[in-house]
Amino acid sequence: MTLDFHKNHRLLFGTVFGLFLALSGIIAVGPALWVQNNNRPLPDSRPLTDEEADGQQVYLSEGCVYCHTQQVRPIPQDTSRYGRASAPGDYARLGPRDLWRQTPSVLGTERTGPDLSAIGDRQPSDIWHHIHLYQPRAVVGASMMPSFPWLYETKAEAAPGDVVVPVPQSHGPDDGVVVAGPRARALVAYLLALKQAPLPGATSTVDPTGSTDASGEALGVRIYGARCASCHQAGGEGVPGVYPPLVDDPVVLADDPTRHVQIVLFGLSGETIQGTTYPTVMPGWAEQLSDEEVAAVVNHERRSWGHEAPTTTADDVARVRQGGPPDEQ
C-alpha cells in the first residue's frame, strides 16, 4: 500500500471525504449551530399567530421569496428605504415547519420587488394588500408583480363576515364582488405581521424613511413616497372609488390644517368625500411618524400639485396629537 494519491484510491478518496466533511463542519455546521444557539427573539417581538404562520406558508409556496427579500443590510440604500438593519434576533423564531418541511428561507437573494422586512409598518392597510395581490397594477401602475387572483373568489354578493376587496372597476370583474379566500387572508395577516421589533437599547423607533438628516421639503417627499403614494398615488390622484384623491381635496386645501393633521395622525374611515363613500380604511400614523415627519408630509401635500394652502409646524402637530382622535375629544 503506497501513500501516493496518484496510485492509492483509498487514500485519495478517503482524504477528499474526510477533508470535505471537516471543512463543512468548520464553515457550515459549526457556525450554523453557533448562530442558532447564540440567538434569541427580540424582547418586544411576538410569535406568529396560527393564521400568520399559515400565511407564511402561502408566502413560501407562491414563491414570494424569489422576488422579495426580508433582510435590511446595514448600508444607506437599504436603511433609508426599508427600516433598521436586520439583526439575528429578527429570525430567531424561525424553525422547521413540520417533519416534511424545513426552516423558511425568507432572507431571499433577489430584490425584483422591494424588501418586506417592515411592510406591515410601511403599508398597514389590509385592504390595500388585498387589492394589490388581486391585481398589483390597480394600485401600483408601474408594477410588474404577478397577480394572484386564485387566492380570491368572485361572488354575486358578499356574505356576512366576508372580506370584500374593493378592486377598482377598471381591474375588477364585470359582475359581483371580489372576496378574499382563506389563503389570501392568511397571507395578508402574515404581511401585516412583518414589522421590525425595536432592538434592545435602541432609542428611536423604526424609521423606514431613515430621514433623520433630511428636513422640510425633502423629508415630506420621502415620507409621502414611502407611506402615502401606494394608495393616494404619486401624483395625489388616488384610485377612483377606492382611494380618494388629495388633489383639490377640501381638507387638504382648508386654511386651518388641523383636520388634515388629525387624519394623518389618527386615520379615517367610512367618510363620504366629495360625494363618494370610500370603502377603504386609512390607517393612522401617530405611532410611526414623529411630529416633524407629520408636519413635513402634510406640508408636502399642501404645497404640491398646484396647491398653495397654509402649512403647519411640528409644534402644531404636537398639539393635535395631544388632543387625541376627534371622537375622544
Add this chain to the structure above:
Amino acid sequence: MSGTDTTTPHPTVGRPLTVAKARIDEIIDADHRLTRLVYVYLACATAWLVFGTLIGEYLGLKFTWPELGVAPWLSFGRLRPVHTNVVFWGWTSLSMIGLALWVVPRTSQRALHSLRLAWVALGLMNAAVILGVIQLLAGVTNGAGEFREFVWPIMALFASGLVLLGYNLYRTIARRGTEEIYISNWYILAAFIMTSILVTIAYLPWFQYGLGDTVIQGYYMHQGVGQWFTPMVLGLTYYFLPKFLNKPIYSYSLGVLAFWTQVIFYTMIGTHHFVFSPTPWILQTVAIVFSVGMLVPVFAGTGNFLLTMRGSWRTITRSYSLPFIFVGVVTYFLGSTQGTFEAFRTLNRAWHFTDFTVGHAHLTMYGFVVFLIWGGIYGLVPRLTGREPPQLLVGMHFWLAFVGLVVYVGALSIGGTLRGLSWMSGTDFLDSVRLMEGYWLGRAVGGTLMFASHLVFAWNLWSMRPPALFADSGTTVQRPPQVEPTPAGATS
C-alpha cells in the same frame, strides 16, 4: 459594364456558406450496452433541458408581460424553482453523469462495475425530478431555499442515485487496469463524494433554526454549483480535451494543484451569497477571502486547458465539438473571476439582489458547465454510435446558444448594474423597475435564442442515436458484441 464582366465568376461564388468541419476520425469499439446506457442518460437529460428551459423562457417573458398566463401552476413563484431544479437535477446532472459513466471506465481501463446499478440510479433521479416538479406545481415547497425546494423524501431519491453511482464508479476505479488514477477520475468521484455529504448536511434539521438555516443555505447553494457541476465538468474536460485534440494535457501537475485548491477554497465561500446579511461578519469575511483564493484553481484550470489548446487552433476550428469546449473554458475563467469580484463588499453593495446575479448564474452554469457538456456530447456520441449530426445544425446550435448567452448576460449585467446604482442614488424604487424594462426584454430575446438552440440540439442528439437503441442485443451493431471484461481475480 462590358459583357465579359458578367461572365467572370464572382470570387465567392461556389464558396460554401459554412466551412466543412472534420468528420470523426475513429469509431470506438465500445460495449453497445454501455453505449445505450450513456445515450439514454443523455436523452433523458435533454428532455429535461427542453422542458426546463421552456419554463425558463416563459418566466423571462413574464418580466415584460406579467399577465401572460394567470393560474397557480403558471405563476412565476411556482415555476421559478421548477426551472432551476429541472435544469440542475434533470438536465445538467444527468448529462454529466451520462458522460462520466463512459469516461471513468475508459480511463480506468475497466468495464463499469455494474450497468444495472447505473440504470437504477437513472430511474431514481428521474423519479426525483418528476415528483419534485409535481410537488412544486402543487404549491408545496421545502422551505423555498434555492435548489433545496424538493422535500426530503424526494431529494432522498436523488441522493440515493448519487450514492449508488458514486459506489459504482468507485468500484470501477478501485479495480482499474492502470496503476495511476487518471486526473479526470479525481474530479468526477470527488464530486460524487462531496455532493453526497453536502445534500445530507443540507437536509439535517438540528442546526437549521433561525439564522442557522441561512448559513447552511449559503453553504449548500454554493457547493451545489461549486462541488458538483464544476468538478464534474472539469473532470470530463480533462479527458475530452486531450482526447479530441489528440495530444496530452499541458500539465498534469496544474490539474492536481487546481484539484486540491478547489476542494479546500471552494468549500469555504458559501456565505458570500449573504454579504451584509445578519450572519456573523467574520464568516462573511472568510468567504470573501477564500473567494479571492478561488482565483488559484480557476487560473490553474483555465491556463492548463488553454495551454493544451495552444498550437491546435486549426484542429479546434475544424472540429464541431471543440468550439463548445473552447467557449466553456473561456467562460469558466470569466464567470469565476466575476464571482470573485461580486464577493467584494464594495461591488456587492451595487450588484447584490439585482439581476446581475442572474446574469452571473447563467454565464457560469450555461456558458461554462453546459457548453463543456455539449462539447463532450458532440465529440463522444458520434464516436460511440458511428452517426454524426448534420454539421449545419451543430453550427446553428452553437451560434444560437452563444449569441443568446451573450445577449442574455449582457442585458442583465448592464441592467443589473444600473439598477444597483439607482438604488444607491436613493431614488424611488419604481424608477429602478421602469429602468429594467428594456433589459428584461433583452433577456427574453437572448433566452429565446438559447431555447431555440436546445430544440436544434435535441434533434442533433436524436440523429446521433445508437443503431441498437431499442434492440436488446448487439444484433444491429456493425461490430461484434463485446465480451464482458473479466473481473480481476476471476478465471475466464
